[in-house]
Amino acid sequence: MVVWKAVSTSVEMTEALGEAMGRVSVSGDILTLDGDLGAGKTAFTRGFSRGMGLRSRVTSPTFTIVNEYSDKDGVPKLFHFDTYRLGNSDDFYDAGLDEYFSRGGVCVIEWGKVIEDALPSDRIRMEIAGNGDEREITFSIAERDLARMKTVREEMEKGGMRFEDIGV
Numbered sequence: 001m002v003v004w005k006a007v008s009t010s011v012e013m014t015e016a017l018g019e020a021m022g023r024v025s026v027s028g029d030i031l032t033l034d035g036d037l038g039a040g041k042t043a044f045t046r047g048f049s050r051g052m053g054l055r056s057r058v059t060s061p062t063f064t065i066v067n068e069y070s071d072k073d074g075v076p077k078l079f080h081f082d083t084y085r086l087g088n089s090d091d092f093y094d095a096g097l098d099e100y101f102s103r104g105g106v107c108v109i110e111w112g113k114v115i116e117d118a119l120p121s122d123r124i125r126m127e128i129a130g131n132g133d134e135r136e137i138t139f140s141i142a143e144r145d146l147a148r149m150k151t152v153r154e155e156m157e158k159g160g161m162r163f164e165d166i167g168v
């Protein structure tokens with residue numbers, strides 16, 4: 001596991017990061033986003049869906065728990081969760097939501113820590129913290145995802161986003 005920190009200085013930068021990650025995402029990816037209300041998890045996902053080439057505008061799945069986004073042929077590609085309203089992973093299983101992990105799309109999960117026990121360890125983890133316009137984003141990246149995440153980092157660094165290596 002490799003850990004990076006990056007600083008986003010605007011909502012646009014967080015969306016651009018999402019867009020870059022959406023571009024390199026592959027079917028079956030699971031990405032968890034943790035951080036307080038207003039951290040920018042939904043903003044990130046809005047960019048992510050654009051990066052995947054999806055057209056619908058992402059809205060918060062706060063009340064629906066999960067929103068599906070399909071490509072122009074109607075094939076579901078992105079499952080966007082907000083598990084804030086679930087108590088724990090039992091609620092997640094009881095609602096049959098774990099089935100989404102095998103549906104062949106990308107799962108982006110806001111408040112992943114709520115359902116920690118139900119999540120595969122093979123995933124990209126992001127934590128977002130901060131206030132004002134500045135956000136510190138911590139990435140935990142497994143070896144198998146490192147090459148494509150380096151592409152994202154290089155692209156974002158060219159755009160002025162600062163990254164720091166925290167450790168392995």
Ligand SMILES: Nc1ncnc2c1ncn2[C@@H]1O[C@H](COP(=O)(O)OP(=O)(O)O)[C@@H](O)[C@H]1O
Binds near residue numbers: 011
């Ligand atoms: N650097 C930043 N990255 C993301 N959002 C930011 C940033 N700076 C300010 N914001 C604001 O913070 C809010 C993030 O909201 P949202 O994405 O809905 O958060 P969450 O889904 O984590 O609750 C938006 O109003 C956005 O404009």
Ligand SMILES: [Mg+2]
Binds near residue numbers: 041042060082110
């Ligand atoms: Mg949100």
